[in-house]
Structures are given as structure tokens and as C-alpha cells.
Amino acid sequence: MDKFVIRGGNPLLGTVRISGAKNAALPAMAAALLTEEPVILENIPQVRDIETTRKLLAAMGGEVELGYGRAQHRSTICCRDLTSPEASYELVKTMRASTLVLGPLLARCGRARVSLPGGCAIGARPIDLHIKGLERLGANINQEHGYVEASAKRLKGAEIVFEKITVTGTEDLLMAATLADGETLLQNCAREPEVVDLADLLNKMGAKIEGAGTTTIHVTGVEKLRGAKHRIIPDRIEAATFIIAGALTDGDLNVCGCDPNHLGALLEKLQDVGIKTKHTSDAVRVEGNQNLKAADVITEEYPGFPTDLQAQYMALATQAEGTSIITENIFENRFMHALEMGRMGAHIKIEGHRAVVRGRTLLSGAAVLASDLRASASLVLAALVAEGETIIDRVYHIDRGYENIEEKLRGVGAQIRRIGEILPKKK
Numbered sequence: 001m002d003k004f005v006i007r008g009g010n011p012l013l014g015t016v017r018i019s020g021a022k023n024a025a026l027p028a029m030a031a032a033l034l035t036e037e038p039v040i041l042e043n044i045p046q047v048r049d050i051e052t053t054r055k056l057l058a059a060m061g062g063e064v065e066l067g068y069g070r071a072q073h074r075s076t077i078c079c080r081d082l083t084s085p086e087a088s089y090e091l092v093k094t095m096r097a098s099t100l101v102l103g104p105l106l107a108r109c110g111r112a113r114v115s116l117p118g119g120c121a122i123g124a125r126p127i128d129l130h131i132k133g134l135e136r137l138g139a140n141i142n143q144e145h146g147y148v149e150a151s152a153k154r155l156k157g158a159e160i161v162f163e164k165i166t167v168t169g170t171e172d173l174l175m176a177a178t179l180a181d182g183e184t185l186l187q188n189c190a191r192e193p194e195v196v197d198l199a200d201l202l203n204k205m206g207a208k209i210e211g212a213g214t215t216t217i218h219v220t221g222v223e224k225l226r227g228a229k230h231r232i233i234p235d236r237i238e239a240a241t242f243i244i245a246g247a248l249t250d251g252d253l254n255v256c257g258c259d260p261n262h263l264g265a266l267l268e269k270l271q272d273v274g275i276k277t278k279h280t281s282d283a284v285r286v287e288g289n290q291n292l293k294a295a296d297v298i299t300e301e302y303p304g305f306p307t308d309l310q311a312q313y314m315a316l317a318t319q320a321e322g323t324s325i326i327t328e329n330i331f332e333n334r335f336m337h338a339l340e341m342g343r344m345g346a347h348i349k350i351e352g353h354r355a356v357v358r359g360r361t362l363l364s365g366a367a368v369l370a371s372d373l374r375a376s377a378s379l380v381l382a383a384l385v386a387e388g389e390t391i392i393d394r395v396y397h398i399d400r401g402y403e404n405i406e407e408k409l410r411g412v413g414a415q416i417r418r419i420g421e422i423l424p425k426k427k
């Protein structure tokens with residue numbers, strides 16, 4: 001298993017370019033199931049979850065072309081002949097977002113067999129709200145042998161109120177409703193930019209969706225959807241991870257190819273911490289400073305502070321003067337990284353869904369273990385400011401959602417290598 005070896009202490013200087021959003025690309029690829037015509041997606045990130053989705057769609061009979069060379073961020077997907085509307089446990093267990101095929105398969109094929117995702121490092125993460133919503137649209141759903149078996153002659157529009165805000169739940173039902181008979185009203189929806197991006201693609205495919213980005217989405221079902229071409233939005237979580245890296249390392253970093261409008265909660269919090277940022281329409285410049293101030297944070301649904309930035313923010317809080325209280329309100333078990341940072345010398349106390357971080361502490365390099373995608377990103381950040389070398393094991397987690405992170409970091413001065421590579425001599 002790959003490891004990262006990181007020598008801390010270098011300020012990050014220069015420009016880093018952000019890739020397309022993993023959490024927008026995955027539902028967009030699932031949306032291709034809704035039509036027999038080709039869907040062309042641009043700005044697709046080269047991360048492992050995209051490859052898993054390619055396998056998922058190909059196993060159903062879809063043709064998925066992932067570009068390479070100059071076209072490496074482009075994908076053409078054609079699901080003309082779906083021979084088997086099934087998502088196997090083998091694939092779903094590696095990526096729970098595979099459940100995003102449930103709604104589209106049911107809407108397009110009238111049946112779907114999708115493995116239940118099972119447990120996850122960060123929480124129970126059931127899909128009961130997806131299932132309840134599809135039943136409201138008239139689907140018959142059984143769960144047996146670890147699979148959801150769903151069928152419906154044709155889904156029928158309905159009013160659905162989500163008991164809890166769910167991102168992929170909103171996306172799954174949105175896709176299903178596009179081909180349902182009649183009107184669907186979705187309430188208490190997720191407002192994430194990735195939901196809006198999906199609705200933009202679906203409307204280009206001929207769907208009739210209004211209100212994406214608000215808590216209420218209205219869908220008028222249509223008989224058929226057509227192919228379309230769509231550029232995936234930038235990855236706001238990747239952009240934010242690099243912005244925090246620039247702040248943390250006392251660097252001067254220009255994070256470009258991102259959308260600052262999607263980063264409001266983070267930029268506001270960085271101001272509280274004493275970090276100034278400047279931004280243009282597609283870039284954020286962050287200048288670090290040595291006098292970071294502690295500030296509490298509470299994770300919320302968009303436009304609140306994202307749970308996918310909680311771990312990275314914790315790394316920053318270890319270098320801020322004072323006590324930061326981090327409250328995780330979305331997932332019940334998302335502090336695994338705190339114990340690993342503790343191995344590097346951080347002072348973090350977990351009290352239920354709150355982490356109390358005392359800073360500023362000098363971190364020292366150590367061998368640590370990544371437990372999930374964002375936890376691994378936070379350990380990379382901590383290692384960038386630690387004294388000496390840190391070895392991060394199980395970096396396959398980070399490859400799921402960050403494109404070439406070590407090359408991007410090296411490009412702005414970080415000392416990082418994947419085990420096995422010869423480290424260039426320090427200048």
C-alpha cells in the first residue's frame with residue numbers, strides 16, 4: 001500500500017490549479033443512465049472514485065470513455081443498452097456513492113438491484129431517506145440478501161419532504177423525478193453547489209427542474225431525456241484544502257480554477273483566525289501568518305461550514321493560539337484523524353461530537369494512519385508543518401478524491417513523495 005513521506009517546514013509558494021469536483025462528477029455520471037444518448041462531461045477529476053463509477057456503469061452495459069492525454073478530464077458516457085440494472089456489492093463496498101444509480105435505473109429501466117452500502121468509517125450513513133423517497137414516487141422496494149430490489153412500471157410525481165437534509169438523497173430523487181409521470185415537489189433539500197450542478201446538467205438533457213440550490217425543488221416529469229455536454233464545477237473541498245495548506249504553512253498561495261462563491265463559510269472562518277484572502281472570479285490568494293488565533297467551528301449543511309473540511313480545519317487549529325472547539329453535527333464518527341494528530345503531538349480532547357483543540361503546539365513527524373478521504377488530507381496538512389518526517393499509511397484513501405495531490409503540493413514547494421520515489425536533494 002502506498003504511503004506518503006512528508007518533510008515539514010516549507011511554506012507553500014506559487015500557484016496550484018484545482019480539478020473538477022468529485023462530488024459533482026459522480027452524480028453527473030449516474031445521470032447518464034437516464035438517457036440512451038451520449039453524455040459528454042468535461043473537467044472530470046482523475047481520481048479513483050471516477051474509475052469505480054466507470055466500472056459500475058460498464059457492468060450495467062454502459063459505454064464509458066475516460067479521456068487521456070489532452071482529453072484526460074473528459075468523459076463520454078453512453079447508456080443506450082443497459083443489460084443489467086445492478087450495482088454489485090463488490091463495487092458499492094468500495095464507494096458508497098454508488099447508491100446514486102438507484103433512482104436513475106428505476107426511472108429509466110423500471111427496476112434496479114443495488115447493494116446496500118454497509119457501514120463507513122465516519123458514520124452509519126443509512127440510505128433510508130433515498131428508499132422512502134422512491135417509495136413516495138410509487139416504487140416497490142424490498143431489501144434482501146444485502147441488496148435493495150426496486151421496481152416500478154413508471155414512477156409517479158409526488159411531494160417528498162426529507163426528514164433530514166441529505167446531499168446524495170436529494171440528487172437520487174431529483175434524477176428519479178425527471179422521468180416520473182407528473183409533478184414532484186422535493187422539500188428540505190440539500191443546497192450544495194453539487195446539487196445545482198447536477199440540476200444544470202439534467203436541464204440540458206431536457207429535464208424540467210426549478211429551485212435547485214434552495215430548500216424546495218420542483219420537477220415536472222418528461223417522457224424522455226436526451227444527451228448533453230456539461231462542464232463539471234471546480235472542487236470546492238480540494239480548493240479549501242489547499243487554501244488551508246497555504247495559511248498553515250505561512251505561505252503565499254494562489255489557488256486558481258476554483259469558485260470563491262462556493263467557499264464563503266471557509267473564507268469567513270479564516271478571517272476569524274486572522275487569515276487574509278483575496279479573490280477574483282476564479283481564484284483565491286491566501287497569505288499565511290504566524291499569529292493564527294483560535295476560533296470555534298460547527299459543521300452544517302451548505303452554505304454552513306462543510307463537514308468535509310472539519311478534519312483539515314483541525315490541523316489548522318493545532319497551530320492557532322488558544323482553544324478551538326470543533327463541533328461535528330453531520331456524521332457521528334468523524335474524529336479518527338484527531339488521534340493520529342495526537343501521535344504528532346497535538347492537544348485534542350474528544351467529548352462526544354466535539355473536539356477541543358488547544359494550540360499552538362509544535363507538531364513532530366511520526367508514522368500515522370489515514371482512515372478516510374478527508375482524514376488523510378488533514379494528516380498531509382499536519383505533516384506539512386511538523387518537524388521532521390511524517391509517514392502516512394493507507395493513502396489510497398486520498399487517491400479517491402484528490403487528483404495528483406503530491407505533484408500539486410511539490411509544485412508549490414512541499415517536500416512530499418509517495419513511497420518508492422527518490423526525493424530530490426534539498427536546494
Ligand code: EPZ
Binds near residue numbers: 127130166330
Ligand atoms: C455527501 O454524502 C458527500 N458525498 C460527502 O462527502 C459529504 O460528507 C456529505 O454529503 C455531507 O456534506 C458525495 O456527495 C458523494 P448525506 P452523503 O446524505 O450524501 C444522514 C467526501 O469526503 N442520512 O448528506 O452520503 C447521514 O447518515 C464525502 O467527499 C440518513 O440518515 O451524505 C448523515 O448523518 C464524505 N439517511 C446526514 O444524513 C439517508 O438516507 C447527511 O448525509 C441519508 C443520509
